[in-house]
Amino acid sequence: MQIVLPPEVEALVQRQLISGKYNSAIDVILAGVKLLEQQQDIYQERLQELQQDALEEAYRQASQEIEPTWDVTIADGLTNETW
Helix, strand or coil: CCCCCCHHHHHHHHHHHHHCCCCCHHHHHHHHHHHHHHHHHHHHHHHHHHHHHHHHHHHHHHHHCCCHHHHHHHHCCCCHHHC
16 A cells, blocks of 8 residues: 655654654554554543443433322322232
């Protein structure tokens, strides 16, 4: 696969090469792709955590809701079987 980099991206790659942190343009690009992959993994993990938190909160709120007719039944000393 051949990729033509826009001038601004090529300049970024060149700066990294000049810094001595990387030996080749491929190393720079590979590091960037790995970083992108790590970010996506973190994003997915956080999204799953938020979805789980929202689901748990919904269950918590639903479990706190009281059916008004049940209050009357309990107050009257009736059981559910009398309905």
